[in-house]
Amino acid sequence: MDDMHWMRRALELARRAETEGEVPVGAVVVRDGAILGEGWNCPITSDDATAHAEIQALRAACRSAGNYRLPGATLYVTLEPCAMCAGAIGHARIARVVYGADDFRAGAVHSIFSVFDEPRLNHRVAHVGGVLADESAALLRGFFRARRAQK
Numbered sequence: 001m002d003d004m005h006w007m008r009r010a011l012e013l014a015r016r017a018e019t020e021g022e023v024p025v026g027a028v029v030v031r032d033g034a035i036l037g038e039g040w041n042c043p044i045t046s047d048d049a050t051a052h053a054e055i056q057a058l059r060a061a062c063r064s065a066g067n068y069r070l071p072g073a074t075l076y077v078t079l080e081p082c083a084m085c086a087g088a089i090g091h092a093r094i095a096r097v098v099y100g101a102d103d104f105r106a107g108a109v110h111s112i113f114s115v116f117d118e119p120r121l122n123h124r125v126a127h128v129g130g131v132l133a134d135e136s137a138a139l140l141r142g143f144f145r146a147r148r149a150q151k
Contacts, residue, residue, distance in 0.1 A: 003098050006030055006076040007132045010100070013040040013053065014078045014139055020045055024078070024139045027053035029061035029094070031073040037061030053077060054085040058092050069093045078136040080107035080129060086115035089125055096126040100136030 006028050013026025017040035029037040039056025043049055054077050062068050074096040075089060081097065086108040089097060097116070099109065108115045109127050116125040 003076070003128070003131050006074070007078070007098065007100060007136075009035075009038075010053075010076045010078050011132065011135055011139065013038055014136070017041040017053065018139070018143055024143050025053040027057035027075060027077040029057045029070065029073050029075050031061075031065075031070065036064045036070065036073060050084065052082065052085050053079075054081055055088055058088055058094075062092065071095060074098060076131075078132075079103050079140065080109050080111055082106040083108040083113055083115060086113070086125075090115070090121060090123050093123055094125055096128070098128045098131050100129075100131055100133045101140060102129060102133070 010026040010028050014024040017026060018024035022041040022044055025041045027039045028035055037057045037060030039053045039060060041053045043051040054075060061070055070092045072095050075094050076098045078100040080099050080103040081089060102111045104111050106112060109129060116127050
């Protein structure tokens, strides 16, 4: 399986978030070719500001692995992680993050902050951005365009 395959799964999860009225972001944690955990944005429906797709996927993956650390795992997410999610990714010892669209309002991989490249942190997370970025960005643009039209 390759990055495009897992990012397509993350996009499916993002669409699920959208059907629930949430910002369409999806995430998948994969290790050794198998899904450990999945998540989609649900802070609105769960009344939980921390219920970002990445956090949901990390929680599920940690439960599945029986460990709060996930060495060797890759997290696929449709939108560049924010600072909260980047911190959780580092604490979980995720080896690699692959994301779709840049987030110029809150991105913590390279758009606003570069958390994974901070030399003072004790864990390095490899990262690749722009995988299926057009599809990820189009999903987000469509969601917000529809929200603005409803007002």
